[in-house]
Amino acid sequence: MSNNQLPVFAGAAAFAVAVHLLLDHLKSKKSAAPKGSSCEAPANPANRSYLIGGNWKCNTTTSSALSLVSTLNSSGPIPTNCTVVVGVPYPYLSLVRSSLRSDIELAAQDCAHSSKMGAFTGEVNVEQLKDVGCTWVILGHSERRTGFGGDAGETSDLIAGKTLTAVGAGLKVMLCVGETLEERESGKTLAVVKSQLDPVVKVLKASDWGSVAIAYEPVWAIGTGKTATPEMAQETHAEIRSYISTVLGSAVAAKIQIQYGGSMKAANCKALLAQPDIDGGLIGGASLKPEFADVFRGMM
Secondary structure (H helix, E strand, O other), rough: OOOHHHHHHHHHHEEEEEEEEHHHHHHHHHOOOOOOOOOOOOOOHHHHHHHEEEOOOOOOOHHHHHHHHHHHOOOOOOOOOOOEEEOHHHHHHHHHHHOOOOOEEEEEOOOOOOOOOOOOHHHHHHHHHHHHHHHHEEOOHHHHHHHHOOOOOOOHHHHHHHHHHHOOOOOOOEEEOOOHHHHHHHHOOOHHHHHHHHHHHHHOOHHHHHHHHEOOOOOOOOOOOOOOOOHHHHHHHHHHHHHHHHHHHHHHHHOOOEEOOOOOOOHHHHHHOOOOOOOOEOOOOOHOOHHHHHHHHHOO
16 A cells, blocks of 8 residues: 555545544434424414425525524424424535424425436435435525526426425425516516416326425515515415416315515514415525514414
């Protein structure tokens, strides 16, 4: 063995030890994760169920992720008719699940189209997501539909295929749809949303929709500080529910949760959630701040 090979083996051994220590740390953390404190009181009105999702996007480091977890763990009770989910970047999924209170669920922000292991460099499949504790996945976000750095972006057919894969594996899906400002001003909102939902309707069975929530995100309101008025959002949510009723039946339409994803935050959540067809929110920037907890705390 030549001397210049020794550092390679030493480096590999050190890496193996580091991985072993990290896995031991995560295993020990699993038992230490708090149970949370869902309260006996439901959100108002009590006959509805709500879904509040936080999308951390491409943010956080180990330190800041743990800081957010600490804030959520000490944020008080969650209404009994409210499900809270955080969408975490891939590198921190295990870390967050091992330390986050048990009454807040974990979502990935995307998944591979294929459920198989194999030669899919850069992909993370649904079985891997389940293995690290995910119960949800966010699919079809406008940022992924648009693409990054010159990428073509994801088509509605691709997103439909991913949705089928995720639901088939037992994951729940927050399925994002929504229009640009130009499309809204041209009166094309419903046509755009239907074009995004149609491919999913074609591949899922009616019974699969019990594992899908629709997140309506007007693209022009994401990260801009702009938001649709509660009445504007309600109008589009009602149209989406009507469309679902037409293509899948009134029973599916009545049960499906439709979230609002256009810059919901503590300051506007009450007025939005008071609308009859707004069943929750998919919250981006505000989910990285302590005020995220104010959304579900303020529902009681």
